[in-house]
Amino acid sequence: MSTAKATSFKSTVIDILADLVGSFLMAMGTQMFSAPNGIAPGGVTGLSVLANHMTGLPISAVSFILNIPTLVASWFVLGKKYTLRTVRSVVAFTLMLEVVGSFLPIYQGEAILAALYGGVLSGCGISLIFMRGSTTGGTDIVSKLLQVARPHLKMGQIVMVVDGAIVCLSSIVFRDFSLVVYALIGLTLCGKVMDTILYGFDIATLTYIISDR
Numbered sequence: 001m002s003t004a005k006a007t008s009f010k011s012t013v014i015d016i017l018a019d020l021v022g023s024f025l026m027a028m029g030t031q032m033f034s035a036p037n038g039i040a041p042g043g044v045t046g047l048s049v050l051a052n053h054m055t056g057l058p059i060s061a062v063s064f065i066l067n068i069p070t071l072v073a074s075w076f077v078l079g080k081k082y083t084l085r086t087v088r089s090v091v092a093f094t095l096m097l098e099v100v101g102s103f104l105p106i107y108q109g110e111a112i113l114a115a116l117y118g119g120v121l122s123g124c125g126i127s128l129i130f131m132r133g134s135t136t137g138g139t140d141i142v143s144k145l146l147q148v149a150r151p152h153l154k155m156g157q158i159v160m161v162v163d164g165a166i167v168c169l170s171s172i173v174f175r176d177f178s179l180v181v182y183a184l185i186g187l188t189l190c191g192k193v194m195d196t197i198l199y200g201f202d203i204a205t206l207t208y209i210i211s212d213r
Contacts, residue, residue: 015085018132019092025125026136027096028104033118035059036106039183040170041122041190042163044070044138046183050173060097064090067137074141078148085134086141093136111182119186123193130198139163154195163187 030045038053040046048062067090074083107114126136135141143158167187171180 015132015134016088016092018128019089019134020096022125022128023089023093023096023136024100025121025128026093027100027125029118029121029125030059031097031100031106032104033107033114033121034183034186036108037111037114037182038170038174038176038179039111039115039118039186040167040173040179041118041183042166042187043136043140045122045136046163046166046170047138050170053173058098058101060094060101063097063138064094070138070141074137077145078141082133085132086137089129089134090137111179112185115182115186116189119189120193122186123190124197126190127194127197130194139166154199157191157195 030041030049034041035049035052040049044063044066047066048059051057051062052059071083071087071090074086107117126140129136135144139162143162146158164184164187167180167183170183171177
């Protein structure tokens with residue numbers, strides 16, 4: 001195997017591992033903590049939690065179906081390579097939602113703790129996938145499009161704004177405003193974790209050097 005092929009193979013393996021581990025962490029945050037406690041974590045996942053509450057349909061199935069339109073848009077706007085990466089991540093997340101929902105226990109205790117655990121797990125999982133140049137689809141693609149247009153904005157900040165509207169919608173579905181507060185806490189923590197992992201602790205400085213040379 002040539003060096004170029006070996007490097008490409010290694011990169012692909014790392015990408016797949018990042019998809020699997022990141023999706024597993026996200027699925028834990030959703031199936032074990034957020035969904036059982038009526039917390040919509042925003043994005044397509046949040047919409048899937050709301051649909052599950054209203055219809056009883058599996059979160060994984062609804063999530064996959066809702067991702068189809070955004071994947072089509074991504075194909076034309078962000079390109080074939082990027083979209084295929086995202087398709088892989090979406091499939092991995094769909095499978096992990098089924099795995100976690102079938103085998104791991106759920107937490108039904110303090111809602112604030114569910115929001116905190118769900119936010120941290122989701123933030124870590126999404127970051128792993130973003131670091132490998134992919135997304136989990138849905139509003140992540142929307143956020144990626146916005147970052148392309150406004151590269152100075154941090155991904156975590158964009159995700160919080162985009163997903164905030166969906167979180168507010170949950171107040172109508174669950175008819176409990178306190179759950180919206182918990183969801184916003186989890187969403188804020190998720191965004192903060194993402195920014196910390198993706199950008200560090202924001203201690204970088206920009207220095208201009210003006211010289212004849």
